[in-house]
């Protein structure tokens with residue numbers, strides 16, 4: 033078993049966007065409960081970690097943005113945009129969410145852990161440098177990547193985002209730099225409106241944004257092909273020093289906000305490919321963080337699939353969510369019809385050997 037860390041904290045359940053809001057504490061509660069049941073989570077490392085301070089948030093966000101979110105502390109509900117609400121402890125939870133990613137990266141580079149899964153709320157990938165947006169207060173992945181550039185001197189970080197929605201905030205944070213490569217697979221056109229295949233970054237960042245916009249309805253076989261034929265080859269060519277994954281389970285079958293058809297098998301396969309890429313190019317340095325996902329069963333099974341692959345438990349008995357050898361064989365050779373992938377490959381070919 034690899035040394036896989038799980039980042040979790042009950043403070044993440046204290047961010048309350050309001051009654052009936054899809055981004056509810058139950059999304060994490062079902063995962064935490066599953067890990068606590070029968071000692072399932074007991075083989076994982078549970079590091080101590082704390083919140084980041086304003087200086088770290090400012091690596092990616094404006095002073096005004098930090099001031100606005102921090103000002104919600106202690107207030108019952110504050111609307112930051114039409115669907116992004118903060119409650120009394122949301123700012124604290126958001127600082128701890130970023131803290132989880134930063135601590136995970138630090139420990140991965142110190143060699144204390146092999147990889148990590150940050151089971152955090154609020155999510156981050158829609159948060160812009162200047163604004164909270166789309167259920168996200170701070171951009172967890174973007175702040176953590178900036179921290180890794182500044183504190184660890186990293187020159188190449190690959191961010192793979194498989195949430196149903198395009199991570200506009202993450203793309204915008206890095207579209208002019210070659211220090212990060214942002215690769216997103218998402219439904220398009222759809223919320224938030226960004227993410228066409230023609231958005232490739234600019235100046236030094238040209239080619240360092242790769243978008244795979246999908247029409248909707250895609251499942252395990254299509255996603256497997258995307259990872260086999262595009263994500264892995266781009267990772268091999270970019271040779272990142274660290275891979276971060278923005279993991280959304282809203283691509284799973286039955287999600288109330290989406291119509292993708294991915295199952296826990298597909299999630300396991302995508303994670304397996306990222307583990308493989310990290311092992312090949314960056315000594316296994318991989319951190320996965322939770323973004324969206326609104327179907328509670330998919331949250332639970334998807335998380336177990338991710339953890340099984342990160343830890344290398346998936347091939348062993350006793351782990352409840354496992355990819356069968358037969359399904360893995362099918363996914364490895366997927367030739368699913370996916371014109372959107374073919375178009376994305378044609379565009380990416382200008383920059384990458386795909």
Ligand SMILES: [Zn+2]
Nearest residue numbers: 195196197324
């Ligand atoms: Zn999403």
